[in-house]
Amino acid sequence: MSMDELKTDITRQTENSPRELLTRTFFFLCAALSIVTTISIVVLLVTEAAKFFTLTAPLMGVTGQTASIVDFLTGTTWEINSGEFGVLTLVSATVMITLGSAVIALPLGVATAIYLSEYASTRARSVLKPALEILAGVPTVVYGFFALIYITPALSVIFPSIGTFNMLSASIVVGIMIIPMVASISEDAMSAVPDDLRQAGYGMGATKFDVATGVVVPAALSGIFSSFILALSRAIGETMAVTIAAGSRAQFLNPLNPASFLEGSLPMTAAMVQLLLGDITGGGLAYRSLFAIGLVLFVITLIMNVISDFVAQRYREEY
């Protein structure tokens, strides 16, 4: 038997035997499922949303009621019964939730990350990190109930004019919910800063405070920003807490006016839940508007995720 024959005999059973092919195909199909999911989401949202707009509906072969795409994107009234679909109303509410939760979560999250990565002892960290994870693990419907039942009455002591449903309490719980996200991603970025930089700082006579704020935070800035964007994208997509706490009456509010936080409105996600709970007939205008909002939501969160990825990659300090 020549060496070559021996080799083929030994390697005969590998790589392309039926068993290997079968298992490899199975594993590949599992991985391919994620692409199928993405494609289905995009195709579904785009086709259904296209049936919603007057401009594109004829292309999809839909007759009957449609809505103008310009009115949809620029209108400031959301009333399904009278056929007014101004998504800006919903977007303004979502922007308010996002701003409000950012005010709470971003500073607290970064401070938490600095504490965990620079100050906390190993023992403290092993207690604090799981405790923070709990914040993200509590179901959002529970947060919504907390906001409605406990936080709003507490706030009404300070702001007597606050409504039963208000943006402030919803923003607070969404902010608490996303603190762990900001903290854990920022902390990862800070822990990745090499010790040499810190030692160099101490060698120059810097205090721990100087090193934390002057060396570690600037070096981890790209990670911190990417955590901000991811957390805010989470706040935008957050559904149950805002559905329960923020109310159900859509009204256009000025996000930059602090007084409007005391009123209730209808963020995009809450509007979708409300549409579903109402009487919507399959294929009707309200049903299709659901997908139009979904598309806006999907596009916004996708863009934010991509930006976060880009910032983390592009501006990462390589050591």
Place this chain on the structure above:
Amino acid sequence: MATNTETGEIEDFGQVSRTVGTVFRYLLLAATMFGIVMLAILLLYVANDAIRPLTADLGWHLTFFVGLVLPTLLVGWTVYRRDRAALSFGALLVGTLVVSLMFSGGVALLAIDVIPPLVAFAYAVGLVVPTAATVGLTRYAHRISFTTRLIATTMVFYLALFGLPGPIGDPVGAPSLVPSLVEFVLTRPVIPVDRVMVATVIGGISAAAVGSYVAGVRDWTIGLYAAIAAFLASTAAGYVGPFVGLNPVPAVVVTAVAFVPTVAYAWRGAFTEGGSPLGLAFAATVVGGALVGAVAVDALGFAGPQSWVDWQFLTSSHSGTAENAGLYPAIGGSILLMSTVAALSFPLGVGAAVYLEEYAPDNALTRFVDVNISNLAGVPSVVYGLLGLGVFVTYLGRSAGTVLVGGATLALLILPIVIISSREAIRSVPTDLRQASYGMGATRWQTVKNVVLPESFPGILTGTILALGRAIGETAPLIMIGAPNVVFDLPATLGSKVSAMPLQVYAWSSLFASEDFYTKAVPAGVVVLLAVLLAMNSIAIVLRNKFERAG
């Protein structure tokens, strides 16, 4: 001037103000604690509303303080002074008992109201027989090629589960020639009683698990004895149960799912090498104290707290009045949904992770899948709900709000999380092990099956349980796929309408919004939901700690 400045500098040299640093440090600590303290306060409020400890008699509190809290503290302190490991073992043992009791409640619910014992028994027979045939085929027939073996295995399973010609014959209306094994068992005129069938199925699974656990600690003969003892205990429970006021079927389930594993764990921790019997004393104090307290309170006639989380709440369905409302159909729905989600997302997620870590070539497609998965993890859950609504309900024509549609939607939702955590677990398997396997001439699949998956299994399991914890709290996707707000019965099949715990809580806090529901039913629902989540997460954390210590 110059000299003055110089002397001034020299006097200050080495003097650094520590005020700023200290203030900063405590500010950071305060910021870290803010969220945790806020949540703790909210949880205290909701627990107080739901359990209402202040409505109990003073005597009730005193009895439990003297019977349970004081001895626990005393024994705990003593054990801690002698042997810290023993205390943590004792605490884990109590935790195991509590969590497994909760779990057995869920299994009992399935055994009583969802899957009739006869059906479970028939399917168990229909699965065990072909599995045994397959194992025999693999073990004694090496000469048969893989393809033949695969075809034979498939046929055996098909015959056992569907008969001949089975579903293949349906489109042409072929009459059933050979009934399946399942049907055969189902149509026997003489069938064993329920408690025996439940003991065979659930007690059998539990006995096999305990047996292999014990065998892993000692050797297989002792493992076999343990398995037999466990099985006998479960069977006996069906006959002893009625004497202590338990129905036979729940008695069997609780014994098989809660007591038997707890006893096995206690044996392992206390009586094997390096064990700590002291921990057993601690666990006995806690459990004994609780029992003594309960008996004493009953005998002395002290009224307990008028908690809204009571047996009535856990076993009845929705009602128009908050006092009579219950969570039973929602608990059952959540259990069924989670089973479906686990059955779908575990194999698919692990499969994708194995492909990406072990098989995937480094090309553009792989990188695209990679980016795609991390983006899918960031897609809002309502959008997944829309996906379920649009694809499963509208296009595939499944009826809205069923277990299958809900489970599939939630499975898609957590799939990216399962994939990401499984990949991490697989990546942490040392490359040396893989190389050693390849060096022995193993193929890629053999390496995956014998080395990579067993090594990474605890990590994969931890990630999957955490992901399931995320799925169990999700409400929005279920609303989107049209799950009903009010369900009065447990879903009987995968195609029936389902509610879930968070959905029921949402329904009570929005659709039935009233002061009554806000202060009674909703807090109780929240407490039950959080208790289930806590149990799941603690399993995951214990697994993770064990895994990290071993690794």
